[in-house]
Amino acid sequence: MDNFNMNARRDVTGVDDGLRSFFKQTYSFMGIAIVVTAITGFIVQNFFLAQVYSLIAGNIIGTLALFGVQILIMTMIGRATFKNPAKAFGLLMAFAVIEGLTLGLLLAVYTGASVLMAFVSAAGVFGGMAVYGMVTKRDLTGLGSILFGLLIGLVIASVVNMFFYSGMVSLLISWVSVFVFSLYTAYDNQNLKVMYAQYAGQADTTGLAVNGALRLYLDFVNLFFALLRIFGVAAGGSRD
Numbered sequence: 001m002d003n004f005n006m007n008a009r010r011d012v013t014g015v016d017d018g019l020r021s022f023f024k025q026t027y028s029f030m031g032i033a034i035v036v037t038a039i040t041g042f043i044v045q046n047f048f049l050a051q052v053y054s055l056i057a058g059n060i061i062g063t064l065a066l067f068g069v070q071i072l073i074m075t076m077i078g079r080a081t082f083k084n085p086a087k088a089f090g091l092l093m094a095f096a097v098i099e100g101l102t103l104g105l106l107l108a109v110y111t112g113a114s115v116l117m118a119f120v121s122a123a124g125v126f127g128g129m130a131v132y133g134m135v136t137k138r139d140l141t142g143l144g145s146i147l148f149g150l151l152i153g154l155v156i157a158s159v160v161n162m163f164f165y166s167g168m169v170s171l172l173i174s175w176v177s178v179f180v181f182s183l184y185t186a187y188d189n190q191n192l193k194v195m196y197a198q199y200a201g202q203a204d205t206t207g208l209a210v211n212g213a214l215r216l217y218l219d220f221v222n223l224f225f226a227l228l229r230i231f232g233v234a235a236g237g238s239r240d
Helices: 017-047 049-055 060-080 085-109 112-135 143-163 167-199 206-234
Strands: none
Touching (some): 017 049, 017 167, 049 060, 060 085, 060 143, 060 206, 112 206, 167 206
């Protein structure tokens, strides 16, 4: 999804009507995806909790398979960005449903107070870093490779911790996740401005908006999940 030419740039702090419309569309797509995830999580928690638990939480193969499907869908969205925006949007909704399976399990584990604190905190962190990414004059391009390396490290650590679980390691992973996805939020917002500047007037940016919505959705959801694990431990909010 990052296969864009970053050499051609313009002042990324400039805001015009086209850019505002683009970000409005991007955040609309992201908002729809979050709603779909929330609805799916509610349905899972109340009607299919046992089935989803046996498929994911109680089955390491199922967990890894679900992760593989997520990677596949993200790859497909990247390929459909400009070729088929409608397909990319449909894939985004499918991805949101899959994330809802995980949310349903978490809703069953943590109290409503923990969920609310995590959501409000994630929204605050995401909003602040998004604004920073939009208005800063500092070039954040160099963060891309660093953040990707940290992300790979998080994925590996999470997989290892699935086999050799440690509560302290899980908490550390959660804190590092908050740090990484906070920075990713600023980076992705600025990066989307750059990409819009490159493609505006040359191609339909609807697909780019879907691609951007996926990035921002992942930033927010991962922030929320990480903060939920943190608050669930720190505040004793786990129902277990």
